[in-house]
Amino acid sequence: MxxxxxxxxxxxxxxxxxxxxxxxxxxxxxxxxxxxxxxxxxxxxxxxxxxxxxxxxxxxxxxxxxxxxxxxxxxxxxxxxxxxxxxxxxxxxxxxxxxxxxxxxxxxxxxxxxxxxxxxxxxxxxxxxxxxxxxxxxxxxxxxxxxxxxxxxxxxxxxxxxxxxxxxxxxxxxxxxxxxxxxxxxxxxxxxxxxxxxxxxxxxxxxxxxxxxxxxxxxxxxLPSALRAELPTTNKKFEFTSSVTELSEAGVKFVAGRSQNLLDVRFMKGVLEIPRFVVTDDTESLFRNIMVFEQCHYYFDSYIIDYFAFLDSLINTPKDVTILVQSGVIENWLGNNEEVADLFSKLFKQTRLKGSNFYYSTICKDLNAYAGTPWNRWKAILKHDYFNHPWAAISVIYAIVMLILTVLQVVTGFK
Structure with missing residues (x-):
């Protein structure tokens, strides 16, 4: 041999x-x-x-x-x-x-x-x-x-x-x-x-x-109107933002942005503008294929992947979708908000994100800072724990009124 x-x-x-x-x-x-x-x-x-x-x-x-x-x-x-x-x-x-x-x-x-x-x-x-x-x-x-x-x-x-x-x-x-x-x-x-x-x-x-x-x-x-080269170079590290429900409870308002560019998301003065996103039967196939191309060809300029990473952090439950549908951000042609929530969850699955160059890092940081400020955090706690039910709200109002009356009574007694 x-x-x-x-x-x-x-x-x-x-x-x-x-x-x-x-x-x-x-x-x-x-x-x-x-x-x-x-x-x-x-x-x-x-x-x-x-x-x-x-x-x-x-x-x-x-x-x-x-x-x-x-x-x-x-x-x-x-x-x-x-x-x-x-x-x-x-x-x-x-x-x-x-x-x-x-x-x-x-x-x-x-x-x-x-x-x-x-x-x-x-x-x-x-x-x-x-x-x-x-x-x-x-x-x-x-x-x-x-x-x-x-x-x-x-x-x-x-x-x-x-x-x-x-x-x-x-x-x-x-x-x-x-x-x-x-x-x-x-x-x-x-x-x-x-x-x-x-x-x-x-x-x-x-x-x-x-x-x-x-x-x-x-x-x-x-692609967004402003590309990475046109933006400040600070705050590029990826961090997840809170969900739509949590942000909404903290006072963030969601509105449909007027930009013709799908990726033009803005956050100013407590208002998150997201251009209208129409969800159809073909949405998943369309964006999955663009994301594959980005993974293979534009890994360091993955704008579409970054966009869906951002939406994935916002949308965790059907309630998150409901808020976005009611605000005009999402137009749901699937008919079921649970299907939309599931779509965004699956769309980003197995996709690699280059977190050190994340396009929406500044917006995520600003959203988290806004939701984390003491006043907005207390508003969220009050809304979530005390104002979810009308009787709970009445109890809180009653307690506040009684507290005021007690203070007045004490002050009057001192006089």
């Missing part, structure tokens, strides 16, 4: 020689197993595969015909280029595209190019039809079936179900050539309108961002 050590050495040399290069372009990741186990369904596509991770999944092949129909529509949008030209363009992008995935993609080149072309044109057509309803024909099986468009939208927001955005933008720009002379919307324009449901110009901070893929785009849309 020969020298075993020589055999081991040769085996390792072969593996080293075939080891794929590590690229700085990597931005599409597998979901870590500890997070997947918490809720596997939140990360798996229901109807459509995008990219190589779910390529040829038997559960998803039914959408292949719709992809071909959308490709056919895309090809008809320009007389300047044909199918051969688009495939050659993608061939030129193939190496860079493969390096965007965290693991080596073993698909042969021709299969990879076909997959990218079908998936990219599917997304482009989806966004075009979402923005311009005149493009939707009577036989469109996505937009003419309300449940289909909801599930397809969910699927293209999954971290494992992505294409690099430079491919989508590149193909779109071939058909709708950007220039100062035309009024065509950019690819990021139609992406913003499709996801945000707003028929308005994309904010400049999003339009100028270095976007990697759809999940990255959504993360950028949700």
């Amino acid at each position: 020969g020298d075993p050590s020589k055999w081991v050495s040769n085996s390792i040399q072969q593996k080293l020689a075939s080891l794929p290069a590590v690229s700085s372009n990597c931005c599409i990741y597998r979901v870590p197993e500890n997070l997947r186990k918490v809720n596997e369904d939140a990360y798996r596509p229901l109807l459509v595969s995008i990219g190589p991770f779910y390529y040829n999944d038997p559960r998803l092949v039914g959408m292949q015909q719709q992809k071909l129909r959308y490709l056919q529509s895309f090809l008809g949008r320009s007389t300047s280029y044909n199918l051969d030209y688009y495939t050659q363009v993608i061939r030129g992008w193939e190496n860079l595209a493969r390096h965007c995935y965290v693991e080596a993609i073993n698909l042969p080149s021709e299969h990879f190019i076909e997959m990218v072309l079908l998936d990219a044109t599917f997304i482009i057509e989806l966004f075009l039809r979402g923005c311009f309803h005149e493009f939707i024909d009577a036989n469109d099986r996505v937009f003419n079936k309300p449940r289909m468009i909801l599930e397809v939208t969910r699927d293209i927001r999954l971290e494992e179900n992505q294409l690099p955005i430079f491919i989508l933008k590149g193909l779109y720009d071939l058909v709708f050539e950007p220039s100062s002379q035309n009024k065509h919307l950019s690819f990021l324009d139609i992406t913003y309108r499709f996801f945000m449901g707003k028929n308005e110009d994309i904010p400049s901070r999003i339009a100028s961002a270095d976007v990697r893929h759809m999940v990255d785009f959504l993360r950028i849309c949700y």
